[in-house]
Amino acid sequence: MDANKLKKFKSLVSEADAILVGAGAGLSAAAGLTYSGKRFTDNFPDFIERYHLTDMYSTAFYPFETPEEFWAYFSRHIKINRYDPGPLGLYKKLYSLVSGKPAFVITTNVDGQFALAGFPEENIFATQGDYALFQCSTPCHDTLYDNHDMVMAMVEKQENFRIPPELIPKCPVCGERLDPHLRKDGTFVENSDWHAAAARYSAFIGKWKENRLLIIELGVGFNTPAIIRWPFEKMAAAMPGATLVRINKDNPEPSSALPDDTLIFQDDINRIVSSLLNG
Ligand SMILES: [Zn+2]
Numbered sequence: 001m002d003a004n005k006l007k008k009f010k011s012l013v014s015e016a017d018a019i020l021v022g023a024g025a026g027l028s029a030a031a032g033l034t035y036s037g038k039r040f041t042d043n044f045p046d047f048i049e050r051y052h053l054t055d056m057y058s059t060a061f062y063p064f065e066t067p068e069e070f071w072a073y074f075s076r077h078i079k080i081n082r083y084d085p086g087p088l089g090l091y092k093k094l095y096s097l098v099s100g101k102p103a104f105v106i107t108t109n110v111d112g113q114f115a116l117a118g119f120p121e122e123n124i125f126a127t128q129g130d131y132a133l134f135q136c137s138t139p140c141h142d143t144l145y146d147n148h149d150m151v152m153a154m155v156e157k158q159e160n161f162r163i164p165p166e167l168i169p170k171c172p173v174c175g176e177r178l179d180p181h182l183r184k185d186g187t188f189v190e191n192s193d194w195h196a197a198a199a200r201y202s203a204f205i206g207k208w209k210e211n212r213l214l215i216i217e218l219g220v221g222f223n224t225p226a227i228i229r230w231p232f233e234k235m236a237a238a239m240p241g242a243t244l245v246r247i248n249k250d251n252p253e254p255s256s257a258l259p260d261d262t263l264i265f266q267d268d269i270n271r272i273v274s275s276l277l278n279g
Pocket of ligand 1: 136137138139140141172173174175176
């Protein structure tokens with residue numbers, strides 16, 4: 001790890017008037033929410049044996065034949081990725097790092113970790129949904145439903161890779177199935193809360209665009225670069241007071257020309273954030 005770059009990052013944090021954080025899957029993986037390897041094999045030995053599943057990414061596309069089987073798998077998936085972990089150390093460190101500064105988070109992660117770690121809900125824009133919520137699959141209306149109790153019941157009552165049919169989540173309005181509130185296609189619900197968060201995100205940028213705005217991008221790859229990655233590069237290039245810091249192990253290269261003060265780290269996010277806090 002480059003000590004000079006780290007020192008520069010540290011002074012950017014202390015001199016910033018405001019901090020914008022953008023986070024993708026790489027951040028939660030670095031925080032410990034890995035979707036493959038031991039975390040997968042420890043939690044799904046039965047499903048792996050029966051369905052030959054390889055990791056928690058590809059199971060999102062596995063064609064379970066019945067809703068009873070889908071929910072037997074997915075209720076456990078939601079439980080271990082959303083309800084069991086609690087606030088993870090890396091997210092708590094990020095919260096300490098920005099504390100005392102006006103800060104806003106935009107994230108494609110759906111695990112709720114920023115809020116769990118202490119970031120105020122009103123300063124988070126989770127663009128792609130949240131494991132903790134259900135929506136109508138049609139969708140016939142735009143209410144989102146807290147799914148904690150439904151998920152726990154499905155986890156508890158499943159037997160032989162099936163939940164009891166009466167536990168299949170159904171829309172209380174039209175009777176069609178409920179889906180996890182995760183963006184997979186055009187049925188994703190963007191309700192008034194979603195639009196309000198989008199508006200607060202724009203307002204935050206508008207408010208600080210003439211100031212020293214530190215833009216920190218963490219683990220954002222190329223699944224959905226138009227949400228965080230490309231706009232962040234554009235802001236860094238267009239706003240004289242803004243500086244972009246990117247931490248990305250796999251995809252560090254910028255897609256467009258960036259100002260000289262841009263900092264790009266290819267190290268583990270944990271190591272960098274810990275070094276910033278400790279030294
Ligand atoms: Zn409905």
